[in-house]
Amino acid sequence: QVQLQQSGPGLVKPSQTLSLTCAISGDSVSSNSATWNWVRQSPSRGLEWLGRTYYRSKWYNDYAVSVKSRISINPDTSKNQFSLHLNFVTPEDTAVYYCTRATSSDYDFDCWGQGTLVTVSS
Amino acid sequence: SSELTQDPAVSVALGQTVRITCQGDSLRSYYASWYQQKPGQAPLLVIYGKSNRPSGIPDRFSGSSSGNTASLTITGAQAEDEADYYCNSRDSSGSHVVFGGGTKLTVL
Numbered sequence: 449q450v451q452l453q454q455s456g457p458g459l460v461k462p463s464q465t466l467s468l469t470c471a472i473s474g475d476s477v478s479s480n481s482a483t484w485n486w487v488r489q490s491p492s493r494g495l496e497w498l499g500r501t502y503y504r505s506k507w508y509n510d511y512a513v514s515v516k517s518r519i520s521i522n523p524d525t526s527k528n529q530f531s532l533h534l535n536f537v538t539p540e541d542t543a544v545y546y547c548t549r550a551t552s553s554d555y556d557f558d559c560w561g562q563g564t565l566v567t568v569s570s
Numbered sequence: 571s572s573e574l575t576q577d578p579a580v581s582v583a584l585g586q587t588v589r590i591t592c593q594g595d596s597l598r599s600y601y602a603s604w605y606q607q608k609p610g611q612a613p614l615l616v617i618y619g620k621s622n623r624p625s626g627i628p629d630r631f632s633g634s635s636s637g638n639t640a641s642l643t644i645t646g647a648q649a650e651d652e653a654d655y656y657c658n659s660r661d662s663s664g665s666h667v668v669f670g671g672g673t674k675l676t677v678l
Contacts, residue, residue: 485667495613495656497667512666552618555658555667556603560612 450474452561466534470547490543574670581676592657602640602657652677
């Protein structure tokens with residue numbers, strides 16, 4: 449049974465970096481058949497896919513256009529986890545952040561972390 | 571604005587059938603996946619691909635597609651099906667992922 453366990457701060461100051469980690473159990477971040485994604489949800493923006501990392505003989509990343517200049521998603525094979533870093537945050541980045549796994553296709557999110565409410569406020 | 575459009579709210583009488591729709595140009599090329607979300611919980615995948623159900627999802631949930639519209643059908647809706655339902659798929663470029671705005675299902 450695959451489980452994703454999120455960790456990271458719930459409060460970030462404006463202009464700083466939001467950092468979250470997703471620890472994987474029951475699967476591998478280096479899997480050749482999965483992608484590892486971050487999705488956020490807010491009342492104003494609904495569910496929003498932010499990006500993914502995945503391994504297909506080498507590492508790849510894809511990022512949503514809306515955050516492409518500010519985001520990085522990085523795998524950590526030694527700890528079997530992946531992380532989200534979102535720079536220069538504003539109050540509009542306040543949301544519940546989820547890590548997810550996709551396997552059947554690159555958008556069938558069959559496993560979700562518990563969610564982390566991140567508030568951007570001074 | 572989302573590239574996938576859903577009706578904000580739909581209601582169904584207990585035991586009846588309800589269809590929730592999702593429209594978007596990318597759906598002419600890609601299937602939609604469907605998620606159920608209850609308050610305070612993460613979304614749960616209920617339909618993916620042509621009409622595949624993950625393990626544990628009741629067979630009253632089914633999916634279909636025609637043209638630019640994907641549909642989630644619940645045949646014999648139960649009280650526990652009351653939730654928000656979201657579709658997702660690839661965007662019009664085919665490179666990224668997009669979600670619909672969600673449909674709040676009320677079971678009367």
